[in-house]
Amino acid sequence: MTPYEISSSLLENNSSRVLAGCVEVRNSNDRTILRAVAERVLPKRAQVEDIELDGGIIPNKHWLQSALTRLEISKGDTCFCAMYPHSEFYDLGKEQASHNLSTELRERILKTWSTDHISHCKNCGQCFEVHRESGWHVSWRKWSELEVP
Numbered sequence: 001m002t003p004y005e006i007s008s009s010l011l012e013n014n015s016s017r018v019l020a021g022c023v024e025v026r027n028s029n030d031r032t033i034l035r036a037v038a039e040r041v042l043p044k045r046a047q048v049e050d051i052e053l054d055g056g057i058i059p060n061k062h063w064l065q066s067a068l069t070r071l072e073i074s075k076g077d078t079c080f081c082a083m084y085p086h087s088e089f090y091d092l093g094k095e096q097a098s099h100n101l102s103t104e105l106r107e108r109i110l111k112t113w114s115t116d117h118i119s120h121c122k123n124c125g126q127c128f129e130v131h132r133e134s135g136w137h138v139s140w141r142k143w144s145e146l147e148v149p
């Protein structure tokens with residue numbers, strides 16, 4: 001999608017179009033695109049946040065807030081990995097596949113179906129400790145920033 005298409009779908013009064021826009025924002029690391037979207041969408045933030053989005057186990061508002069935060073971040077020079085601690089639903093495997101992160105398993109706790117990973121942002125070198133737990137078709141993660149040694 002072009003920046004114009006992404007911002008148009010975020011500004012529409014249609015929840016599935018808004019969510020489609022959120023997915024585009026979430027999957028993009030291109031600051032030129034995201035800044036163009038931010039320029040059109042952020043001044044109308046209140047209007048965008050007003051739409052009813054529902055959702056299942058994970059409320060859809062979560063995806064919207066996370067997209068809006070990503071747009072805010074895109075305006076400056078902060079690395080997008082700053083987003084991870086804001087969302088419990090960034091998928092480690094997917095981020096690694098997109099070459100955003102390198103990650104290694106540190107511990108797997110079979111009893112609670114949880115794992116601990118250490119991840120490094122490939123862009124800025126920030127280190128994270130990622131604790132993952134699963135249940136009922138969703139898994140969520142707690143990202144903690146670690147001091148870079």
Ligand SMILES: [Zn+2]
Nearest residue numbers: 079081121124
């Ligand atoms: Zn980073």
